[in-house]
Amino acid sequence: MAIDKRIDSAKLPQHVAVIMDGNGRWAKQRGRLRTFGHNNGVKAVRDTVECAAEMGIKYLTLYAFSTENWNRPKFEINALMTLLVKTINKETKTLTDNDIKLNAIGNLDSLPSSCLKELNEAIEKTKGNTRMTLTLALSYSSKWEITEAVKAIAKNVKSGDLNVEEIDESTVDKHLCTLNIPDPELLIRTSGEHRISNFLLWQIAYAELFFTDKLWPDFERVDFEEAIIDYQGRERRFGKISEQVSA
Ligand code: IPE
Ligand code: IPE
Numbered sequence: 001m002a003i004d005k006r007i008d009s010a011k012l013p014q015h016v017a018v019i020m021d022g023n024g025r026w027a028k029q030r031g032r033l034r035t036f037g038h039n040n041g042v043k044a045v046r047d048t049v050e051c052a053a054e055m056g057i058k059y060l061t062l063y064a065f066s067t068e069n070w071n072r073p074k075f076e077i078n079a080l081m082t083l084l085v086k087t088i089n090k091e092t093k094t095l096t097d098n099d100i101k102l103n104a105i106g107n108l109d110s111l112p113s114s115c116l117k118e119l120n121e122a123i124e125k126t127k128g129n130t131r132m133t134l135t136l137a138l139s140y141s142s143k144w145e146i147t148e149a150v151k152a153i154a155k156n157v158k159s160g161d162l163n164v165e166e167i168d169e170s171t172v173d174k175h176l177c178t179l180n181i182p183d184p185e186l187l188i189r190t191s192g193e194h195r196i197s198n199f200l201l202w203q204i205a206y207a208e209l210f211f212t213d214k215l216w217p218d219f220e221r222v223d224f225e226e227a228i229i230d231y232q233g234r235e236r237r238f239g240k241i242s243e244q245v246s247a
């Protein structure tokens, strides 16, 4: 499908992160169970992945399940895990056909073994793909990730492999789950909520934030394109003044 002409392919963000939110409310509006919303969110995932890859985005990260989501009713958690296994299984071929590499971040060992198995198989099958890296954040929370990084760094100091004076921002970067991925320049959240919900706190230090009222199952290619157009209209100053940036 053609990409919106207003998008400047020379000014694309390298990495776009998405908080896919609003499945439950979408289902509720239709008098259905929350899980109906999750099932209907799969198409929005497919469209977003396809649109991002066609546009030339190199990294797309989707927040699919947070550490805090383990506190939801058992029934919903089970449905989400089943949907995950089914979707990964079904979509692996499409990922390969589109030259997309699958990656996952989060406390993956906490996932049910069937899920982890499917995930690892898909990661293995798509590891040679180069057009775009699709990262799923699963059982992920930023505070968990940063805590793990602090522990690993402390161990390296204790063992004598690292001097405290040598620790800088890149040391932290290297100990996060996103070590081989550039920071997102753009973060999108659907469903009208204006919060980060423990997602990539370190990595979005300078990301542009884009909020839309659309509920995730209603999110379409045009909405993703709209977010990119909005991003391209922003002035990213990184602490400098406007005149310095435009010079
Ligand atoms: C996002 O939709 C999907 C996950 C968090 C797994 P929600 O399930 O949070 O839907 P709402 O926010 O309750 O509408
Ligand atoms: C954030 O959505 C997590 C994912 C999209 C996976 P939530 O619906 O869990 O966020 P809160 O709890 O409303 O902030």
Ligand code: MG
Pocket: 021, 022, 023
């Ligand atoms: Mg939600």
